[in-house]
Amino acid sequence: MATPRPPREVLGVVGPWLFVATALLPLTWLLPHFDLTATLARVALWLSDSGKLGMPIVCTIGVVLVVSRPALTGRARAQEFGAMTLALVLFLGVGAFVNEYVVKPRLNTPRPNIEELAQLGLLDLSPERFYALQGERSAYLRRVLEAVPDRLPMAAAIRNHWIEETGFSFPSGHSTAAMLVATFFACLAVSVVEGRRRWFLLALLPWAVLICFARPVLRVHRPIDVTVGGLQGIALGLLAYLFVHFAIARTRVAGMPAAD
Numbered sequence: 578m579a580t581p582r583p584p585r586e587v588l589g590v591v592g593p594w595l596f597v598a599t600a601l602l603p604l605t606w607l608l609p610h611f612d613l614t615a616t617l618a619r620v621a622l623w624l625s626d627s628g629k630l631g632m633p634i635v636c637t638i639g640v641v642l643v644v645s646r647p648a649l650t651g652r653a654r655a656q657e658f659g660a661m662t663l664a665l666v667l668f669l670g671v672g673a674f675v676n677e678y679v680v681k682p683r684l685n686t687p688r689p690n691i692e693e694l695a696q697l698g699l700l701d702l703s704p705e706r707f708y709a710l711q712g713e714r715s716a717y718l719r720r721v722l723e724a725v726p727d728r729l730p731m732a733a734a735i736r737n738h739w740i741e742e743t744g745f746s747f748p749s750g751h752s753t754a755a756m757l758v759a760t761f762f763a764c765l766a767v768s769v770v771e772g773r774r775r776w777f778l779l780a781l782l783p784w785a786v787l788i789c790f791a792r793p794v795l796r797v798h799r800p801i802d803v804t805v806g807g808l809q810g811i812a813l814g815l816l817a818y819l820f821v822h823f824a825i826a827r828t829r830v831a832g833m834p835a836a837d
Contacts, residue, residue, distance in 0.1 A: 581769045581826050582767065584819060587767045590767045595811055603804055604790075608790070608800070613729075614731060614732055619734065621795050624784075624787050628751045635758060643661065643762075643778075646771070657821075660821045660825065664821045668761075668813050669754060673753070676750050676809075681748075684745065684747050687704035689799050691743075694729070697728065699725055700721060701721070714743035718739065749803045751806070752788065757814040758814065759781040760785075760813075760817075763779050766778035768822065
């Protein structure tokens with residue numbers, strides 16, 4: 578491939594993948610109430626962590642796979658690396674900050690697990706009063722969960738996750754970030770990558786959808802949270818790709834093998 582594919586052609590290939598991912602997100606409404614001590618809940622936690630704690634690793638691997646492809650000059654690699662890094666900082670980093678500290682507090686939506694604890698009479702506070710605790714939420718929630726382990730059984734790792742995740746619920750930051758990164762790298766894969774590298778990057782889309790499903794399984798988000806968060810991530814991922822495209826389009830690759 579001598580030059581990057583034009584965005585219209587890229588979207589023609591990636592579009593059906595994104596349509597399927599978008600169509601799957603509302604299916605989270607069909608999820609049952611899962612046992613938080615079961616293996617499936619532990620798998621959901623692993624997926625959830627991969628979309629937050631593992632995100633720097635995923636992004637690093639994705640960038641390396643794109644810029645290390647054959648036939649790029651050193652200057653072209655540096656240009657693409659800089660453009661991709663800047664796009665991820667702007668759309669993923671700044672976007673996550675705005676979502677967590679501007680959007681969510683304004684919408685003021687309690688997490689479903691907090692509402693569940695209040696309905697069970699375990700919280701001793703209304704969800705509104707709980708969120709008014711600000712920096713004391715995690716400490717308060719730890720005391721509550723450790724005092725009544727038999728009333729709401731869950732794996733210790735999931736209990737710790739609940740204690741750590743005490744921000745507001747809507748929209749889901751995990752879903753936004755995962756779908757943003759998956760969309761971004763899927764577009765770049767179709768645009769400039771061939772062979773096994775492309776399929777690895779495209780595989781990020783089902784990974785991102787699974788993260789969206791994991792959040793309601795863990796009871797820390799509602800289906801509407803992950804659906805809107807996922808759609809938000811797709812939109813931001815497309816913008817991030819277009820941002821990078823114009824930098825990559827100025828490079829001219831001498832030639833690229835069909836497979837690595």
